[in-house]
Amino acid sequence: xxxxxxxxxxxxxxxxxxxxxxxxxxxxxxxxxxxxxxxxxxxxxxxxxxxxxxxxxxxxxxxxxxxxxxxxxxxxxxxxxxxxxxxxxxxxxxxxxxxxxxxxxxxxxxxxxxxxxxxxxxxxxxxxxxxxxxxxxxxxxxxxxxxxxxxxxxxxxxxxxxxxxxxxxxxxxxxxxxx
Numbered sequence: 001x002x003x004x005x006x007x008x009x010x011x012x013x014x015x016x017x018x019x020x021x022x023x024x025x026x027x028x029x030x031x032x033x034x035x036x037x038x039x040x041x042x043x044x045x046x047x048x049x050x051x052x053x054x055x056x057x058x059x060x061x062x063x064x065x066x067x068x069x070x071x072x073x074x075x076x077x078x079x080x081x082x083x084x085x086x087x088x089x090x091x092x093x094x095x096x097x098x099x100x101x102x103x104x105x106x107x108x109x110x111x112x113x114x115x116x117x118x119x120x121x122x123x124x125x126x127x128x129x130x131x132x133x134x135x136x137x138x139x140x141x142x143x144x145x146x147x148x149x150x151x152x153x154x155x156x157x158x159x160x161x162x163x164x165x166x167x168x169x170x171x172x173x174x175x176x177x178x179x
Contacts, residue, residue, distance in 0.1 A: 014040045045072045048152040051172045056122035056149040065126040095143045101132035110140040117145025128153040131165030
């Protein structure tokens with residue numbers, strides 16, 4: 001594993017750039033090639049969880065790419081994984097939170113009985129943009145009485161003020177993407 005390559009350089013090298021997605025004028029930075037690369041995936045996950053070592057009991061992943069990160073991080077850290085899903089996908093009683101994002105609105109849900117109050121939860125997702133999705137996950141975790149131990153994202157979109165909506169929570173992003 002090349003540990004001399006910075007995580008930013010690794011992401012720049014492995015990510016695919018998709019022009020005009022999801023709408024004209026947007027250049028989408030696709031992380032799926034990083035997920036497919038064993039060294040890239042390991043480095044990305046290690047870099048996300050290192051700042052929170054010893055501070056979390058379970059890892060929460062947001063549907064869908066956050067699931068990849070959270071599953072790998074849970075395995076690497078010897079912790080369990082909590083799924084935070086889009087509306088209508090969970091079979092038991094749920095907490096529900098609606099939110100707005102840069103291209104519309106959405107709703108996330110989490111099982112009510114998945115974690116005990118006081119559980120320290122590390123929330124992972126691929127991108128922090130306006131803070132709508134991650135903010136929704138924070139609210140869901142806190143509804144259970146659990147504690148958000150921190151938030152880790154791979155990419156943070158500059159200029160959308162997502163971090164400001166997560167005030168009071170430690171946020172670690174691996175790369176700031178200038179829009």
